[in-house]
Each structure stands twice: as C-alpha cells, then as structure tokens.
Amino acid sequence: MTNDEIVKDRIIAVGRERFFEEGFSKISVDELTSALSMSKKTFYQIFESKEDLVTQIMERMMGEVRANVEQITMGDQSFVQKLYGLMTFLGMQVGKLGRPFQQDLQRYLPGLWIRIEEFRRERIIENFTRLIEQGMNEGLIRKDVNKRIFLLAFLGAIENIVRPSVLTHESFSAGEAVQGIMGIFFKGIMTAEASGELDKLQQN
Numbered sequence: 001m002t003n004d005e006i007v008k009d010r011i012i013a014v015g016r017e018r019f020f021e022e023g024f025s026k027i028s029v030d031e032l033t034s035a036l037s038m039s040k041k042t043f044y045q046i047f048e049s050k051e052d053l054v055t056q057i058m059e060r061m062m063g064e065v066r067a068n069v070e071q072i073t074m075g076d077q078s079f080v081q082k083l084y085g086l087m088t089f090l091g092m093q094v095g096k097l098g099r100p101f102q103q104d105l106q107r108y109l110p111g112l113w114i115r116i117e118e119f120r121r122e123r124i125i126e127n128f129t130r131l132i133e134q135g136m137n138e139g140l141i142r143k144d145v146n147k148r149i150f151l152l153a154f155l156g157a158i159e160n161i162v163r164p165s166v167l168t169h170e171s172f173s174a175g176e177a178v179q180g181i182m183g184i185f186f187k188g189i190m191t192a193e194a195s196g197e198l199d200k201l202q203q204n
Contacts, residue, residue: 008046010036016057023100024054025108054105055112062119065093073127079135080194084201086131087182094162095175102164102174117159124155132189140194154185 001009014036018027029050033040047053072085105113128151135141160166162177172180187195 004046007038007042011038011043011046011053012057012060015053016061019054019057019104020096020101021098023098023104024050025104051109054109058105058112058116061093062116065090066119066123069123069127073130079131079138079140080197080201082131082134083182083186084198086127087179087202090182091175091179093175094178095173097174099164099167099174102167106164120158121155124158125151128154135190135194140191141189142191145189150185150189154181157181157185 011032015024015032018024018032018035027050029040029043032050032053033043047056068089069086072082072089075082077085105116129147132141132145132147132150136143136145158178158181161181162174167174167177170177183198187198190198
C-alpha cells in the first residue's frame with residue numbers, strides 16, 4: 001500500500017465516523033484535517049471536495065455490503081442461518097447511518113441518494129430471490145408464495161419506512177426497522193419449524 005493510499009484510508013475512516021454520526025453538512029474540511037493533523041492541501045490532493053469524500057465513503061460501503069451479503073447468501077449455511085445472518089448484518093450496517101447523515105444525503109447529494117436506493121433495490125431483488133429459492137427447496141417456505149409479489153412488497157416496506165422523513169417521527173432506528181421488517185415478512189411465509197429455529201437464533 002502506497003503512502004497516498006494510507007492517507008486516503010485515514011481520511012475515509014475519520015470522515016466515515018464523523019459523517020455517519022453527525023451528518024456532513026456542518027463538518028468542514030478544516031475540522032477534518034485538524035482531527036487528522038494534516039493540511040488542507042494534502043486533503044485536496046486526494047479528494048476534490050468534501051462531497052467527493054462522502055461519495056467515496058458510500059461507494060466503499062456499498063462495495064463492502066455487496067461482498068458480505070453475497071458471501072452470506074452464496075454460502076453453505078441453511079436458509080434460516082442465512083436469514084438470521086442477513087438480519088444481523090444489514091441491521092448493523094443500516095444502523096451506522098445516522099438520521100442527520102441520511103438527511104444530508106437527500107438534501108445535498110440527491111444523485112448519490114438515488115444511487116444508494118438503486119443499489120439497495122438491486123441487491124434485495126438478487127440476493128433475496130436466491131434466499132427464498134433456497135428456503136423453498138428446503139421446505140421451509142410455503143410453495144404457494146409468489147416470489148415476485150413478496151419481494152416487491154418487502155422492497156416497498158424497506159423503501160418507505162427506512163427513510164429520514166419517517167424515522168424522524170419514530171422511536172426505532174433504521175437498523176431496528178430493517179430487522180423488524182425482515183422478521184414480519186419472512187415469518188409470514190415460513191413454516192412453523194423455520195420460524196421456531198429463527199426465534200432460537202435471535203434469542204441466543
């Protein structure tokens with residue numbers, strides 16, 4: 001790893017931590033570089049702007065999510081174990097994005113927000129289709145379930161609930177919303193055996 005790559009990773013790590021928690025609109029490049037004990041010149045040698053940093057942070061996060069979700073859904077575990085793994089992982093990932101950060105994305109970087117929503121939609125359709133098919137093959141999801149209708153309804157719930165305009169008025173977090181939606185939807189199509197196994201995993 002080159003020195004520039006090390007510096008870039010440091011900036012992304014600090015920016016990610018600060019932005020996710022506080023949003024990025026009120027945090028200046030001066031504040032970031034001060035926290036990193038580096039000059040603004042060094043920052044601008046690597047990133048064109050603060051918005052460029054935000055974009056690269058989210059591109060990196062989407063890459064991490066893609067890799068981890070595919071690792072879970074394409075692994076050798078059972079349907080229920082994969083479902084639990086996805087609920088845990090996605091809940092944690094979404095939970096990292098604080099409301100101020102999501103609000104800033106919608107307001108100041110709408111193009112990036114749209115790209116994130118498209119990424120989420122594509123990943124849900126692809127990976128959850130694979131998961132549902134496994135559940136049906138294992139006899140843990142009812143055969144009469146229409147996969148396409150289920151996925152569209154599931155996706156609609158995620159898109160319409162896990163957004164700042166809704167969460168601002170609720171007591172639950174984005175991560176809790178994702179886990180709750182997954183539990184409600186999947187328990188509605190799973191057999192009693194599969195539902196019981198999922199409950200045990202969640203309790204442990």
